[in-house]
Amino acid sequence: MKILVPVKRVIDYNVKPRVKSDGSGVDLANVKMSMNPFDEIAVEEAIRLKEAGKAEEIVAVSIGPAKAQETLRTALAMGADRAILIETDEDVEPLAVAKILKAVAEAEEPGMVILGKQAIDDDSNQTGQMLAALMGRPQGTFASKVEIDGDAVSVTREVDGGLETVKLTLPAIVTTDLRLNEPRYASLPNIMKAKKKPLDSKTPADYGVDIAPRLKTLNVSEPPVRQAGVKVEDVDALVAKLKDMGVV
Amino acid sequence: MKTLVWVEHDNAAMSDATLAVVTAASRLGEVHLLVAGSGCRAVAEEAAKVAGVGKVHLADDAAYANALAENIAPLVVDLMGHHDAFLAPATTTGKNIAPRVAALLDVMQISDILSVEGDKTFTRPIYAGNAIATVESTDEKLVITVRGTSFEKAGAEGGSAEIEDVSGAGDSGLSSFVGAEIAEGGDRPELTSANIVVSGGRALKDAETFEQYIMPLADKLGAGVGASRAAVDAGYVPNDYQVGQTGKIVAPEVYIAIGISGAIQHLAGMKDSKTIIAINKDEDAPIFQVADIGLVADLFKAVPELTDKL
Numbered sequence: 001m002k003i004l005v006p007v008k009r010v011i012d013y014n015v016k017p018r019v020k021s022d023g024s025g026v027d028l029a030n031v032k033m034s035m036n037p038f039d040e041i042a043v044e045e046a047i048r049l050k051e052a053g054k055a056e057e058i059v060a061v062s063i064g065p066a067k068a069q070e071t072l073r074t075a076l077a078m079g080a081d082r083a084i085l086i087e088t089d090e091d092v093e094p095l096a097v098a099k100i101l102k103a104v105a106e107a108e109e110p111g112m113v114i115l116g117k118q119a120i121d122d123d124s125n126q127t128g129q130m131l132a133a134l135m136g137r138p139q140g141t142f143a144s145k146v147e148i149d150g151d152a153v154s155v156t157r158e159v160d161g162g163l164e165t166v167k168l169t170l171p172a173i174v175t176t177d178l179r180l181n182e183p184r185y186a187s188l189p190n191i192m193k194a195k196k197k198p199l200d201s202k203t204p205a206d207y208g209v210d211i212a213p214r215l216k217t218l219n220v221s222e223p224p225v226r227q228a229g230v231k232v233e234d235v236d237a238l239v240a241k242l243k244d245m246g247v248v
Numbered sequence: 249m250k251t252l253v254w255v256e257h258d259n260a261a262m263s264d265a266t267l268a269v270v271t272a273a274s275r276l277g278e279v280h281l282l283v284a285g286s287g288c289r290a291v292a293e294e295a296a297k298v299a300g301v302g303k304v305h306l307a308d309d310a311a312y313a314n315a316l317a318e319n320i321a322p323l324v325v326d327l328m329g330h331h332d333a334f335l336a337p338a339t340t341t342g343k344n345i346a347p348r349v350a351a352l353l354d355v356m357q358i359s360d361i362l363s364v365e366g367d368k369t370f371t372r373p374i375y376a377g378n379a380i381a382t383v384e385s386t387d388e389k390l391v392i393t394v395r396g397t398s399f400e401k402a403g404a405e406g407g408s409a410e411i412e413d414v415s416g417a418g419d420s421g422l423s424s425f426v427g428a429e430i431a432e433g434g435d436r437p438e439l440t441s442a443n444i445v446v447s448g449g450r451a452l453k454d455a456e457t458f459e460q461y462i463m464p465l466a467d468k469l470g471a472g473v474g475a476s477r478a479a480v481d482a483g484y485v486p487n488d489y490q491v492g493q494t495g496k497i498v499a500p501e502v503y504i505a506i507g508i509s510g511a512i513q514h515l516a517g518m519k520d521s522k523t524i525i526a527i528n529k530d531e532d533a534p535i536f537q538v539a540d541i542g543l544v545a546d547l548f549k550a551v552p553e554l555t556d557k558l
């Protein structure tokens with residue numbers, strides 16, 4: 001089985017984003033960028049399935065600027081076999097990303113597509129579900145456990161009330177949650193080797209997908225800032241404050 | 249505009265999460281509800297009483313028992329033939345179903361809205377809530393998930409909507425439900441609707457220590473219990489306790505963060521709380537930048553003392 005893993009280049013999760021003063025967006029100039037953390041988990045899961053003999057090939061794919069090559073190289077260094085960059089400088093919305101991924105999946109015919117549950121920049125949490133819909137395939141979202149069982153896959157999902165398990169017919173779409181695994185770091189020799197792994201370059205037009213945005217961003221602003229309050233000396237003072245506030 | 253709201257339920261009772269979505273939908277136009285499940289007529293009857301609801305669509309079929317997105321999405325798409333907007337709460341169920349509906353309708357979903365600014369204009373958080381985007385949809389139909397803490401709850405009583413039975417294609421044959429481990433809340437209030445939330449972080453060491461220090465305080469306050477990702481990852485508490493960008497969003501009257509550093513991903517889930525209280529031994533912990541009341545102390549001394557003195 002082949003596994004397709006879409007990976008997005010996003011602001012590093014340790015960086016505190018700054019809103020541009022003209023309200024046009026978030027300032028990404030000279031900001032550290034990394035692979036979306038949920039996508040690292042997706043790459044790791046694909047590698048583990050390959051190591052367990054359940055998959056033969058892992059193809060990483062990214063839609064984004066030329067620099068997204070770095071993200072793909074990271075995926076290759078972790079253990080993906082080859083990569084496809086679909087290059088564009090536009091912001092591509094989840095619906096259009098899903099349409100491009102559908103076209104890639106039609107060409108590659110993977111048994112599974114493993115995506116992150118959410119990109120930490122747009123916080124959309126949509127792409128995997130949309131891809132599953134467009135392909136007419138089942139979806140196992142927010143996965144904390146993935147077990148392949150013949151021509152089906154069991155996915156344990158992190159839901160609001162706890163955990164839930166569903167069984168999906170393959171091919172299937174899975175999106176990762178935080179507890180699925182702990183992604184490995186790429187070793188230096190593997191980083192070197194990754195430079196020689198194949199990386200194809202394409203454009204959205206190659207797949208005939210219209211990426212014109214459906215949502216117009218009218219403004220991006222800072223959320224209201226919370227003022228830091230007071231520090232109290234001891235527990236008695238805290239109890240007094242709570243009483244003042246009528247909490248107890 | 250005619251809206252269709254996804255009613256979240258367990259086939260027996262409606263969840264509160266739906267009421268905030270009704271409020272959001274009522275800003276757009278007429279509100280219809282969809283109750284899809286199995287043996288769930290009682291839920292539809294409860295839903296029909298919600299204030300301001302025009303109609304309840306009831307789809308009662310074994311295939312809808314567990315809200316499998318593969319089965320539910322085509323049903324919603326059918327109903328969207330005569331509705332203009334589909335709204336679901338930004339719960340794990342809503343987040344699972346709504347994008348599948350959106351893609352089938354060729355609509356770009358608007359996730360986790362904070363406000364309705366116009367017929368097609370909404371605000372939503374991006375970058376872990378470090379920025380708020382105002383977006384306008386150019387699609388003909390709308391598919392939206394709603395952040396529950398950003399809208400008042402509609403009245404659970406006062407309405408008398410008609411219930412209309414609808415049917416869909418039923419089982420898609422793509423997926424099946426195997427089972428669930430749903431945590432029993434006991435007497436403790438549910439995290440996202442609790443008035444007071446007590447949350448513990450990595451500093452709580454292990455599951456026993458978390459139980460020993462956090463639970464008595466929570467019980468004394470009648471509070472819900474939450475946790476940071478680090479506490480969940482380390483197995484102190486189950487995943488459904490996680491508060492944050494990628495966990496649950498809470499906005500109680502009082503949020504007490506104990507042994508939590510205040511990473512942006514955690515703040516994203518609780519910084520709209522009315523009053524934030526932090527107990528942390530590191531006076532420079534970022535949590536103090538958002539806390540109304542901070543206590544720099546060792547939690548293992550301060551928390552039992554606090555529990556005792558309340």
Ligand SMILES: Cc1cc2nc3c(=O)[nH]c(=O)nc-3n(C[C@H](O)[C@H](O)[C@H](O)COP(=O)(O)OP(=O)(O)OC[C@H]3O[C@@H](n4cnc5c(N)ncnc54)[C@H](O)[C@@H]3O)c2cc1C
Nearest residue numbers: 449450451476477478492493494495507509513514529547
């Ligand atoms: C993709 C992604 C998504 C994430 N999503 C979330 C999310 O939804 N929610 C979330 O919470 N995090 C999330 N995180 C993780 C987040 O970045 C932090 O790692 C996490 O919140 C830290 O948890 P913590 O504050 O409990 O632990 P730490 O950062 O380790 O903080 C522990 C704190 O306890 C204090 N302490 C230690 N001992 C004591 C003591 N005896 N008494 C008092 N104080 C003490 C320390 O001073 C410290 O401030 C996410 C991260 C990523 C990459």
Ligand SMILES: Nc1ncnc2c1ncn2[C@@H]1O[C@H](COP(=O)(O)O)[C@@H](O)[C@H]1O
Nearest residue numbers: 006007063115116118119124125126127
């Ligand atoms: N531009 C992109 N390139 C590759 N994968 C993407 C892209 N955008 C989203 N994805 C995938 O879809 C997941 C969910 O993203 P989102 O729906 O934007 O929150 C991410 O974790 C990625 O796996």
